[in-house]
Amino acid sequence: xxxxxxxxxxxxxxxxxxxxxxxxxxxxxxxxxxxxxxxxxxxxxxxxxxxxxxxxxxxxxxxxxxxxxxxxxxxxxxxxxxxxxxxxxxxxxxxxxxxxxxxxxxxxxxxxxxxxxxxxxxxxxxxxxxxxxxxxxxxxxxxxxxxxxxxxxxxxxxxxxxxxxxxxxxxxxxxxxxxxxxxxxxxxxxxxxxxxxxxxxxxxxxxxxxxxxxxxxxxxxxxxxxxxxxxxxxxxxxxxxxxxxxxxxxxxxxxxxxxxxxxxxxxxxxxxxxxxxxxxxxxxxxxxxxxxxxxxxxxxxxxxxxxxxxxxxxxxxxxxxxxxxxxxxxxxxxxxxxxxxxxxxxxxxxxxxxxxxxxxxxxxxxxxxxxxxxxxxxxxxxxxxxxxxxxxxxxxxxxxxxxxxxxxxxxxxxxxxxxxxxxxxxxxxxxxxxxxxxxxxxxxxxxxxxxxx
Numbered sequence: 001x002x003x004x005x006x007x008x009x010x011x012x013x014x015x016x017x018x019x020x021x022x023x024x025x026x027x028x029x030x031x032x033x034x035x036x037x038x039x040x041x042x043x044x045x046x047x048x049x050x051x052x053x054x055x056x057x058x059x060x061x062x063x064x065x066x067x068x069x070x071x072x073x074x075x076x077x078x079x080x081x082x083x084x085x086x087x088x089x090x091x092x093x094x095x096x097x098x099x100x101x102x103x104x105x106x107x108x109x110x111x112x113x114x115x116x117x118x119x120x121x122x123x124x125x126x127x128x129x130x131x132x133x134x135x136x137x138x139x140x141x142x143x144x145x146x147x148x149x150x151x152x153x154x155x156x157x158x159x160x161x162x163x164x165x166x167x168x169x170x171x172x173x174x175x176x177x178x179x180x181x182x183x184x185x186x187x188x189x190x191x192x193x194x195x196x197x198x199x200x201x202x203x204x205x206x207x208x209x210x211x212x213x214x215x216x217x218x219x220x221x222x223x224x225x226x227x228x229x230x231x232x233x234x235x236x237x238x239x240x241x242x243x244x245x246x247x248x249x250x251x252x253x254x255x256x257x258x259x260x261x262x263x264x265x266x267x268x269x270x271x272x273x274x275x276x277x278x279x280x281x282x283x284x285x286x287x288x289x290x291x292x293x294x295x296x297x298x299x300x301x302x303x304x305x306x307x308x309x310x311x312x313x314x315x316x317x318x319x320x321x322x323x324x325x326x327x328x329x330x331x332x333x334x335x336x337x338x339x340x341x342x343x344x345x346x347x348x349x350x351x352x353x354x355x356x357x358x359x360x361x362x363x364x365x366x367x368x369x370x371x372x373x374x375x376x377x378x379x380x381x382x383x384x385x386x387x388x389x390x391x392x393x394x395x396x397x398x399x400x401x402x403x404x405x406x407x408x409x410x411x412x413x414x415x416x417x418x419x420x421x422x423x424x425x426x427x428x429x430x431x432x433x434x435x436x437x438x439x440x441x442x443x444x445x446x447x448x449x450x451x452x453x
Contacts, residue, residue, distance in 0.1 A: 019091045029088035031447045032067045039120050043113050056098050061106040062114075063092040069440035072418040076100035076107070108424070111432025118299075118439045119322065125295055125442070126325055130449040133326035135291040135398065137405035138314055138333045140307045141414070142282040144421035145269030145430070149281040152271060153207050156258035162204050165197045172197075207262045215256035222252035266425040272305045283422065285434050286310050288318055289406040291332075295445055296409060296438040297321065301431045307336040311355075312345045319349060332402040335359055340383050347382045354399045357387060413441055
């Protein structure tokens, strides 16, 4: 005869239950609580007025958010539900249940303060002995914006819709002035139809203004580049007395193009090409990752598809880190970051650059691999010195760390944690959210490193 355990859902606990007893001793939730307890939250605590209904402590709400992002739960509604359904979330929330509005408001309110906490977590990693700066690899990844690309409106299409709406408004006004309105469809209200179109016209006018402002900024930037190229061309003519070969650069075109567009849901996001083909409404998330520990030491989010202009700002972020974290000695980056100006910027910052100068083949020819190291050039420029170092065995071995440093981090964030789309909108907000994502990743990584040490 079968022997089963009895099923009893009605008997009360003989002793008051404790959520502490329900969670294993070594658990990520406990680690998150311990780390947050050691962070300086005075800026958050001091922002509460201390009157009215008692508030949830920032340590509790921050713990819920960090553990949520570290385990793939991002939505405030899902986080609220998890405080009921998950033992780990119950432990972090001390058996309280903050509602989703409270969690969402806390996330929006303290994005700037969380940015400072990111550095405190890095300081903790240094104290634990698991973070060594030394070699840092830089890369970027496209993350979907909280906006559909189908909400994008081009300048040309906006003009067509605007003309159509204006014609419909004129027709409605004519119907309103007519004495006989018997031919109106059932349920149609001319005032409501007019209000709807006027609102749509206002949205289109705002979208066109944004596109025109962006085109003006772009023209100013391209004009400055054009003037610099023409000045260099004239200087070369004056020095050599000969006309340079090739066509002179074309002057930039003023005004927006017909395909220039803005997204009506998140106007600060951009349509970007995706690996493997296709386009999506995205932001470009940057991360500098320390080799060895795979901890993110600096981050940013930009609107540009190209990474070339992001190296120098990321150098600035690395240089702004506390001295106690150590110095960046070598910066690894793929060919998307290469330019002479970027190499010179690294040298000026006393960082050795190892940036690919072209696409690297997956399987280089045997003759190339066995070729002797060329002699070092005399009085090399920064680019020439870097090109020679990339051909040395030491340089090749060091550059090989690039693919196994930032790319696994992006893979974990996107696949293991499931973070593929920002919840917030606007550049400043998504920068704060990316900071929260990378801090949560760092805590989870620290948990693993602490167990291995």
